[in-house]
Amino acid sequence: MRLLLVVMLFAAGPARAGYEDSGFSARAVSMGSAFTAVYDDIAAMAFNPAATGQLRHVQVQTNYLRQFHIPAGETDQNQMSLAAGFPVQQELIKGTFGLGWQYNRRQEQVIERSFLLNFGSRGFREFEGGGLELGGTVKGIGVRPKGDVDVGALYRFWEKYALGLSLLN
Numbered sequence: 001m002r003l004l005l006v007v008m009l010f011a012a013g014p015a016r017a018g019y020e021d022s023g024f025s026a027r028a029v030s031m032g033s034a035f036t037a038v039y040d041d042i043a044a045m046a047f048n049p050a051a052t053g054q055l056r057h058v059q060v061q062t063n064y065l066r067q068f069h070i071p072a073g074e075t076d077q078n079q080m081s082l083a084a085g086f087p088v089q090q091e092l093i094k095g096t097f098g099l100g101w102q103y104n105r106r107q108e109q110v111i112e113r114s115f116l117l118n119f120g121s122r123g124f125r126e127f128e129g130g131g132l133e134l135g136g137t138v139k140g141i142g143v144r145p146k147g148d149v150d151v152g153a154l155y156r157f158w159e160k161y162a163l164g165l166s167l168l169n
Contacts, residue, residue, distance in 0.1 A: 024081055024102065025063045036164035039133075039154060042085040045098045045118040048152035048166040049135030052085055053095040053120030059085045079104045087122075095121040095135075115140040120154075130156040139169075 100116030120135035152166035
């Protein structure tokens with residue numbers, strides 16, 4: 001049995017994804033998409049919906065990404081994205097509403113579109129020196145949009161430290 005497992009391990013070929021997930025912003029790409037605990041950037045809605053709740057001011061971001069080589073191999077890809085976050089500080093609703101749009105064209109033939117509607121809480125549960133935030137994103141993906149839901153949690157330690165967890169798609 002062990003011999004069979006060893007043979008299967010070394011005989012496995014490289015895997016290719018049907019949908020190559022690329023970053024939502026230049027900062028996210030430069031961080032290798034390790035954006036789950038970043039809570040000062042509206043682009044975080046694509047990685048952890050709860051992280052957007054910490055925004056204190058209206059934030060709008062637009063990005064253009066041109067790629068020729070991705071982990072799946074050679075490509076010719078253009079990507080445009082737009083994101084906006086609107087903080088709300090009301091008695092019943094505290095957090096940030098976010099809107100996002102992404103257009104991705106690959107190899108002159110594949111076009112993908114994504115639309116995002118997001119909410120991240122602010123002050124869901126406060127603890128001494130930190131707090132827990134929750135959030136969710138509803139997405140429409142594809143030429144004929146199919147719905148997806150992302151959920152996330154963000155635990156803030158002290159002032160500048162955070163731990164994020166998200167379940168995407």
